[in-house]
Amino acid sequence: DIQMTQSPSSLSASVGDRVTITCRASQSIRKYLNWYQMKPGKAPELLIYASSILQSGVPSRFTGSGFGTDFTLTINSLQPEDFATYYCQQSNTSPGTFGQGTKVEIQ
Amino acid sequence: QVQLQESGPGLVKPSETLSLTCNVSGPSISFYSWGWIRQPAEKGLEWIGRISSNGNSNYSPSLKSRVSMSLDTSNNQFSLKLTSVTAADTATYFCARINVHYSNGWPRETYFYMDVWGKGTTVTVSS
Numbered sequence: 147d148i149q150m151t152q153s154p155s156s157l158s159a160s161v162g163d164r165v166t167i168t169c170r171a172s173q174s175i176r177k178y179l180n181w182y183q184m185k186p187g188k189a190p191e192l193l194i195y196a197s198s199i200l201q202s203g204v205p206s207r208f209t210g211s212g213f214g215t216d217f218t219l220t221i222n223s224l225q226p227e228d229f230a231t232y233y234c235q236q237s238n239t240s241p242g243t244f245g246q247g248t249k250v251e252i253q
Numbered sequence: 254q255v256q257l258q259e260s261g262p263g264l265v266k267p268s269e270t271l272s273l274t275c276n277v278s279g280p281s282i283s284f285y286s287w288g289w290i291r292q293p294a295e296k297g298l299e300w301i302g303r304i305s306s307n308g309n310s311n312y313s314p315s316l317k318s319r320v321s322m323s324l325d326t327s328n329n330q331f332s333l334k335l336t337s338v339t340a341a342d343t344a345t346y347f348c349a350r351i352n353v354h355y356s357n358g359w360p361r362e363t364y365f366y367m368d369v370w371g372k373g374t375t376v377t378v379s380s
Contacts, residue, residue, distance in 0.1 A: 147314070180366045180367070189371055233298055240313075241315075
């Protein structure tokens with residue numbers, strides 16, 4: 147299986163901050179990388195697919211980039227509703243493994 | 254607007270079979286592939302497997318010997334069965350729709366992603 151490693155595992159930030167989360171694959175996954183947002187008790191939400199394509203309806207302050215093994219999710223001007231846990235997932239090879247998650251908390 | 258809702262027993266005894274159903278409100282399940290994902294408490298997400306609209310399935314190697322998925326097009330729902338459960342199978346189980354994006358140019362790349370999820374259902378394995 148392809149291993150996905152996210153960093154950091156958690157971070158504290160304030161409203162208005164710019165936040166960057168990284169995801170590293172154990173082998174090249176080209177652009178087969180998705181990002182999801184999870185909040186307790188709610189259905190997970192797709193943010194980004196194919197490394198950089200913003201899902202319809204997702205605010206433009208979310209951006210994704212990367213190719214091969216290294217990827218980033220950036221949240222520009224963090225909003226109160228963005229405090230959540232974020233997961234990357236590779237879809238290059240089955241099983242579609244996830245990173246361990248990054249919890250974004252209020253500072 | 255498509256919505257997914259998981260249902261099934263919240264408590265399953267060890268060695269028995271966990272059975273969950275995902276009801277799809279909206280477009281026919283015949284047009285998409287569908288997946289199951291789980292999350293043990295305080296842990297990350299684990300991809301369980303997927304089933305395509307033609308019934309072909311693909312499972313995580315770590316669960317393959319115990320997992321099966323099926324479609325019920327007449328009721329617009331799909332199901333997950335996990336046999337011989339243990340406490341390690343205690344988790345919140347999510348169902349999701351798998352969508353696809355085709356890149357421009359050549360060679361054409363096919364990107365899969367889960368664009369609609371259910372809220373999840375918690376299953377505890379305990380006697």
